[in-house]
Amino acid sequence: MILDGKQIASEIRAELREQVCETKARGLRIPKLAVVIVGHNPASETYVANKIKACEEIGIEAERIALEDSVSEQQLLEVVHQLNNDPSVDGFIVQLPLPEHIAETTILSAIDYRKDVDGLTPENVGRTVQGLPSLVSATPRGIRELLARYNIVTEGKHVVVIGRSNIVGKPIAMLLMQRPYLSLPGMSAASLGDATVTICHSKTRDLAAICRTADIIIVAAGSPKLLTADMVKEGAVVIDVGINRMDDPASPRGYRLVGDVDYEHVAPKAAYISPVPGGVGPMTIVSLLQNTLQAYNEHIR
Amino acid sequence: MILDGKQIASEIRAELREQVCETKARGLRIPKLAVVIVGHNPASETYVANKIKACEEIGIEAERIALEDSVSEQQLLEVVHQLNNDPSVDGFIVQLPLPEHIAETTILSAIDYRKDVDGLTPENVGRTVQGLPSLVSATPRGIRELLARYNIVTEGKHVVVIGRSNIVGKPIAMLLMQRPYLSLPGMSAASLGDATVTICHSKTRDLAAICRTADIIIVAAGSPKLLTADMVKEGAVVIDVGINRMDDPASPRGYRLVGDVDYEHVAPKAAYISPVPGGVGPMTIVSLLQNTLQAYNEHIR
Secondary structure, eight states: OOOOHHHHHHHHHHHHHHHHHHHHTTTTOOEEEEEEEEEEHHHHHHHHHHHHHHHHHOEEEEEEEETTTTHHHHHHHHHHHHHOOTTTOOOEOOOOOOOOOHHHHHHHHHOGGGGTTOOOSHHHHHHHHHTTTTOOOHHHHHHHHHHHHHHOOOTTTTTEOOOTTTTTHHHHHHHHHHOOOOTTTTTOOGGGSEEEEEOOOOOOOOOHHHHHOOEEEEEOSSTTOOOOOOGGGGGOEEEEEOOOEEEEETSTTEEEEOOOOOOHHTTTTOSEEEOTTTSSSSHHHHHHHHHHHHHHHHHOO | BBBOHHHHHHHHHHHHHHHHHHHHHOOOOOEEEEEESSSSOOHHHHHHHHHHHHHHHHHHEEEEEOOTTTOOOHHHHHHHHHHHHOOTTEEEESSSEEEEEEEHHHHHSSSSSGTTOOOOOHHHHHHHHHHHHHHOOOHHHHHHHHHHHHTTOOOOOOEEOOOTTTTHHHHHHHHSSSSSOOOOOOOOOOGSOEEEEEEEEEESSHHHHHHHHHHHEOSOOOOOOOOOOSSOOOOOTTEEOOOEEEEOSSSTTTTEEOSBBHHHTTTTTTEEEEETTTHHHHHHHHHHHHHHHHHHHHOOO
16 A cells, blocks of 8 residues: 555645634734745755745745855854744744855754754754654654554554664654654554664665564665565565655656665555655655644644 | 673773873863752662762762752752853752652753763753764763773674663664764774664563574663573673662572573673673763763863
8 A cells, every 4th residue: 555645745734724724713823934044055945945835835924034155153043043032933944954164063953942843953852762742853753644644553563764864764763662652633652653663774784684574664775776575574564765866868857756665566565655756755844834833832832 | 701890880980080180280170070969868869979979089079969858940940050050060960850849851951961961961862863972871871881891893783772761772772873973982983883773662572582683682671580591692792781679588688689681591692791780880870970071071172
């Protein structure tokens, strides 16, 4: 069965739109996201435009704060402090990458974790690990939501995570391993943690043998077709986080997107599988919207 | 081979004593730890006394700040803020548990991570996970040091961690899984990470089968003799973090301390094994001293 991220994301957006409508109907302040963009990186411009559009579609106010490449670290820090202290802003993100003269960790660490809707501050990561209320970064939040919406039980299951990045591998491992503590609407706690988790990476020996013991495999390695059919147990759940460009002269753009999974051969063995594109990808921008509303709800309380 | 934590801890204390001596000889300020204790819990009193004694033995200044049970959360927060801002204090700890009317997470979160020598703040945990410079909590730091001092390579090894507590299981899993980024004196990077890590816990199915695939097993479950010989591969490394009291009429105290490992039967199969007592235990107080000096060194720079 295909884990249809595009469809689920669309359902969630409809739910969120309704929530925002109710908020307005009750005469409350409209939730607001601010997006800081530095310089003119074309990819960043596109991402930011998509995020703002996604906000507006569900009725969240979105402010774009554009700064020139020449902005100093100190000036950017001041913008962060202003947003931290602005009661009309529920959450904000600083679009990465930043120019080389600015230390990303310095900027990220300065964001108030209660407004850190990208979930990238050490404070939020630590709170997630410790099981405290937190804002979880987009991809792991999206993966968990996708599993939960298909009622895929994680409790007692063996989850193998391939990849140990700060934005996917480490946080999804932590979320699925620990006691289920974050309630999502309309789903049982059994989908939210309590898995036995193995984290694999470039130094792992005999990855294939480890994967064959997995009930759920999450691949976030950035390596096309890394997960092949011989590595997958019959009936496993496969989540593909990879987004790789493959040359394809037949495509109008000259390339097509493929994941980290050899989809064609793995899909017949998998009970559930997320495609690329249309699987985890569409869930990430929805996570940002969910985080903004979470920040808003905890803010106005 | 026995991983002799008592002996290693004694060697490290000698090294630290020398470092403090050199600091004094260079006319620099003496490193200082402050320990906040609330109320009169006898166990806490003993722990605090031992920590202060350990500091004094290596020449670190130690201040005991005793507050009554009746102290309010706000008053305790003010003490924390004072210590955060006191340039003569390199690190401090708030001894747990706190009285019920005080939220531990509120107090811990208020500690400046640069002085958080217990490594319990969300900020430090998040920094550890993200691979940023951080102060690592006592037990995981002690385990890593013990492995490193015996030149036990973790790179590419399969490590099974049993237990998912915030103070042991989660942080040691993160430390051993990720790229080696913290240099310890006199040891190769291969001892400091890059392992394939599986985290097991009470919901794990077929723990025995998973353990039998492990090159290194770290047991921190608080369950006497949980790890039995049939669960251990010949030549594995076994680290026992458990400290359990077992009734023993033959002992003068009426009990004896046992770990989470069936030591008698596991030891003959293990290449290395840490005993209880005398294994990980003695390493933890040394970790506190190391963290205090780390905070001092980063502070004076």
